[in-house]
Amino acid sequence: MDNSSFCRCERCQKIIKQPHPQADMPFYSKGTDSNYFFTFVNEVAKHVKQTNPDKRVVTLAYMSHAYPPVGFKLESNVAVQFCFASNRAPYAGAGYENDLAALKAWADEAKESQRPLYLWLYYTFPVETANNGKYHCFPGFFAHTVADQFNSSTSTATAACSTVVTARRWSPMSPIN
Numbered sequence: 001m002d003n004s005s006f007c008r009c010e011r012c013q014k015i016i017k018q019p020h021p022q023a024d025m026p027f028y029s030k031g032t033d034s035n036y037f038f039t040f041v042n043e044v045a046k047h048v049k050q051t052n053p054d055k056r057v058v059t060l061a062y063m064s065h066a067y068p069p070v071g072f073k074l075e076s077n078v079a080v081q082f083c084f085a086s087n088r089a090p091y092a093g094a095g096y097e098n099d100l101a102a103l104k105a106w107a108d109e110a111k112e113s114q115r116p117l118y119l120w121l122y123y124t125f126p127v128e129t130a131n132n133g134k135y136h137c138f139p140g141f142f143a144h145t146v147a148d149q150f151n152s153s154t155s156t157a158t159a160a161c162s163t164v165v166t167a168r169r170w171s172p173m174s175p176i177n
């Protein structure tokens with residue numbers, strides 16, 4: 001969902017109100033609804049495990065459920081794609097650092113659980129906004145930040161592939177080792 005208008009029934013609200021260390025972060029990416037959202041994902045994953053044991057459930061870690069849940073583990077057939085919301089806004093300062101912290105939390109979780117971890121890198125921006133507004137935009141390009149993000153992939157191993165793909169999209173003729 002692109003908002004936090006989750007179910008208001010007593011049962012759901014009980015889970016939503018569970019404390020989470022990143023619940024009240026003043027940033028776009030936080031953990032407010034992580035326990036609620038990933039409880040739902042786990043229920044789906046348990047069912048998929050029975051009906052399609054060779055398949056995975058891929059889900060987003062995004063916005064109010066950007067951080068891993070606390071108090072329980074994700075099912076083994078869940079793969080997470082972390083939405084690096086500010087990856088195109090390195091000037092976001094504390095918000096950018098917060099996204100890096102959330103990514104690290106997922107990378108640590110993935111190392112322990114051995115689950116796949118993917119990145120959503122917002123290739124849609126700024127082009128989508130320009131297309132909708134029917135104007136041309138300067139393409140998003142932030143070479144220094146990409147270098148930093150690429151270097152950070154040693155600590156978040158799963159980020160490397162996406163970063164290489166990003167670099168190739170920008171400069172398809174450049175060889176990347």
Ligand SMILES: [Zn+2]
Nearest residue numbers: 007008009012
């Ligand atoms: Zn409910």
